[in-house]
Amino acid sequence: MKEYIDPILVVILLLNFVALGASRLRTLIQAVAVQGMLLGVLIVLAHGSFGSYLVWVIMMAAATMALKGVVIPRMLFHAVREVVVRREVEPIVGFVASLFLGAVGTALALLFSKTLPIDHEHMSSLIVPASLSTVLTGFLILTTRSKAITQVVGYLILENGVFIFGLLLMEAIPFLVELGVLLDLFVAIFVMGIIIHKISREFSSVSTNMLSELKE
């Protein structure tokens, strides 16, 4: 089943560009939700033959899809409904420039992964560049969008990128640790959600531009 991995990774890369070009918060969150779902599919595909792990693999995939594809996006949608007055993304760097930077980042990721030794027979050759490019996209969204919610989405995309790399290491990372990582991510987003709520109550805005009291 490993031949299906590459097409899915390409879709994930395209979703990065959707996220970079999204002008509405809903589109942005939807892109992340679809990415989260695809990550769950990738876990199943990367395992190929299930062997004795079948139950664990299915559980991991289900947990990933439920959290990254459903629960966290729902929390974000809820936050948008509750606290955001204007539902545009409010970029600091324009959309065209973001897309361009994203393209440059993807190209760099492809070049950089060429310099690293990769076991092609072991796994799909796109995993490393896709992972790095997704991490860069996350960074870009995190730093060039001013709303607190978009920063959370950026963090999620970054985490998705790290997660993709984890596919190379299925046997090295025990399920216990993967579940721990997912749990930490969930709690982190949950706490961030609470703080976004407080920010909106305190400043009547979720723009982090308001958070500029503390500086030298």
Added chain:
Amino acid sequence: MAFLLFLVPVMFAVAALCVPSNRWRPWLVPLGGVAHLGMTAWALAGGHAVSGLQGWLVLDPLGKLVLGLISVIFTVCGFYAPAYLALREKRQNRFFCACLLGMLGMMTLVVLSHHLGLMWVAIEATTLCTAPLLFFNHSPRSLEATWKYLLIGSVGIALALLGSFFLAYSSIYGGDPSLKPTLLLDDLVRMAPHLSRPWLHAAFVLLLVGYGTKMGLAPMHTWKPDAYGEAPGLVGALLAGGVTSCAFLSILRIYQICQATPEAAFAREILVFIGLLSMAVAAVFMVRQRDFKRMLAYSSVEHMGILVLGIGLGGLAAFGALLHMITNGVTKGVLFLSAGNIHRAYDSKLTDDVRGAMRRLPVSGVTFLAGFLIVTGSPPGGPFISEFTILTGAINGGHYAISALYLAVLAIVFIGMGTTVLRVVQGSPSPQAEATPYRDRPQLVIPILVLLGLSIMLGLYIPNSLISAIHDALVYLEVKP
């Protein structure tokens, strides 16, 4: 036993969630600390090995040092908590107490983890436990500090996870097909000579950036002044003494792997550079600093720089660095708790408003001054010995330029920090001194005096057991002192 060490604090945290009384709940914090200290003493004293989960949890010589440090700091600071929270009786402290105890449990798990994935989970968990602690004051400024802490911390740590994955992947290309990718520390150290170099280099950089963010090394330190400036003094003491030491330990774990490869010099050079950079950046921001809590945060950045510098220099300097982790941790407790008391009395943390603290608060003012003198390396404090050891190590190693820079930065910090501290403690109390009726009271100064006593003791007499513990840790790290 390994499980009990981190599960008992977590159980105390759950108990704190269940206790209904806002008045009695805070006593669970020192109680949990004492229970943890008792178990730690048992684990450190005997020759019995503490381990569990088939090599995932091991208390090694390095871990023993950090475990002892966090346990002592937490217990002493824990006794500060009930009196502190009694002053804030209107505020719900359920989550505050639970998060403090949960933080202790997760710090212990970081120390025990010999699986890099598990260690990552535990470090992220300490971030999540401390976020509500920073937000305890519910002010817009604390909101901003919490947001920055959470976001910068989480992103940094996400990079550390990527670095851990790189590290695991580096074992695939060792030229030895029998090597399986792994995240177990002991396996990685054993197979270190066979790890793929490019992956190892990339992993080291990512892990240093990731855990360096958590530790507060420049240039990833930007959350620190905000977080330490807005956090209650108690939380600042635990962050600066405990959590940063855990982050330092995780960097040491990675260093231990690099140390076992032929390219240890690569890692050392980066550590020396980052160490000096952190010290220099901190010094620049400490001069003319008007906010004395932010000043302490920059002091923490400076001392984290000293720690990684010492490790990077190796040899005697590495011995000094491990000693400095302990002396600095204890002294930071003195400074943050005293600063918290002064902040409370004046209801301000700016030197424009705060004058004459020594008269206004005879004990906290004096301990603040003493803490400043000790942390900047004046004898007879513990940091004097450890900073001097690092200097001796640098000179013996022939690093004259680094030694000169190190001394220059220490001098700038002494003057910069001194200006701010003396403005706070000297003179006659400013009108702002009557802003609150708060006076020094035994429960809020005895923990400070205990930490101060420990800090001075480490300067006058270092127990042989501590020296041999540091030696064991260095042998374990394989840095010959």
